[in-house]
Amino acid sequence: xxxxxxxxxxxxxxxxxxxxxxxxxxxxxxxxxxxxxxxxxxxxxxxxxxxxxxxxxxxxxxxxxxxxxxxxxxxxxxxxxxxxxxxxxxxxxxxxxxxxxxxxxxxxxxxxxxxxxxxxxxxxxxxxxxxxxxxxxxxxxxxxxxxxxxxxxxxxxxxxxxxxxxxxxxxxxxxxxxxxxxxxxxxxxxxxxx
Numbered sequence: 001x002x003x004x005x006x007x008x009x010x011x012x013x014x015x016x017x018x019x020x021x022x023x024x025x026x027x028x029x030x031x032x033x034x035x036x037x038x039x040x041x042x043x044x045x046x047x048x049x050x051x052x053x054x055x056x057x058x059x060x061x062x063x064x065x066x067x068x069x070x071x072x073x074x075x076x077x078x079x080x081x082x083x084x085x086x087x088x089x090x091x092x093x094x095x096x097x098x099x100x101x102x103x104x105x106x107x108x109x110x111x112x113x114x115x116x117x118x119x120x121x122x123x124x125x126x127x128x129x130x131x132x133x134x135x136x137x138x139x140x141x142x143x144x145x146x147x148x149x150x151x152x153x154x155x156x157x158x159x160x161x162x163x164x165x166x167x168x169x170x171x172x173x174x175x176x177x178x179x180x181x182x183x184x185x186x187x188x189x190x191x192x193x194x
Contacts, residue, residue, distance in 0.1 A: 002088040002125060003066045008116040011073070012191075013109055015116055018057065018067035018080065023050050025077035026069065033102025042163065043099045056082065056097070063088075070100065070113055078104045081113060083121070085131070093121055094131040105140075108191070114148050115187045122180045129176045135162075136169040145173045147190075149183035 005017035016022070027049045035043040044052040059065035064086055070079040079100035083093045095117050100110060121127040132150050134141040146152075150173035159170040175183050 001063055002091065003083050003086050003093060005060065005066055006120070008068075008120055010112055010116055012112040013073070013116065014071040014075070015068040015081065015113060016071055016077075018053060018060075018069045020050065020053055022069040022077040023053060026053070026080065029078050029101035030099075033105075035099060035102060042097075052080075056080070059084075065097075070098075070109070072104065072109065078109070081117070083117070091126060091128045092131065093125075093127055094133060095121075096133055110144055111148065111187065111190060115184070115191065118148075118175065118180065118187075119184065122177055127177065129174050132173040133170050134173075136171045142171055148175070149179070149186055150175050151179075 007017065008015040027046045030044055030049055031046040053067075056065060056067035060067050064084065066083040066086070068081050069077040070081055072078050079098065081098040082096060084096050085092075085094040087093065095114065098110075118130055121130050130150075131153075132145045132148075134145065136142075136155055153172045153174050156170040156172060158167050160168045162168050
């Protein structure tokens with residue numbers, strides 16, 4: 001397999017292979033800010049965290065996802081993220097299904113976590129491109145993706161149906177291997193300022 005579970009670590013954040021051991025922290029994290037009430041994104045409710053961990057681990061067993069718990073500097077799980085839509089033959093991967101507890105949003109933790117994932121994909125796994133997707137109306141997510149240095153590839157109109165029945169237009173972004181050195185230099189600069 002091209003993408004496999006592994007631990008990614010920096011001084012600021014650790015991405016640990018997701019397990020049921022993270023359930024208590026993630027249940028607390030999901031309750032912080034009632035993020036599951038946002039209609040334009042999908043965050044598990046506090047009482048469905050165990051099922052979400054099981055779902056992600058099943059997709060990982062099938063080879064379509066590698067799931068992580070996002071741990072803060074104190075070792076507390078504060079969210080989840082994944083490598084998903086893994087395309088081994090073309091060495092492309094999407095970073096997605098990411099969410100953080102409200103109290104750590106806009107602290108730089110997301111940038112640090114994404115930098116680890118991008119470095120692993122490009123420098124260890126030799127990816128040719130890393131993709132990000134989000135609801136076209138999820139401005140906070142789009143700004144975070146653009147902050148990383150990803151470029152908008154386009155919008156997939158009427159792409160999927162949301163749990164509330166609305167139709168989602170999906171904004172698709174990517175970073176390509178030739179762009180990675182410039183993106184990494186910018187992320188290093190941003191992290192040094194924190």
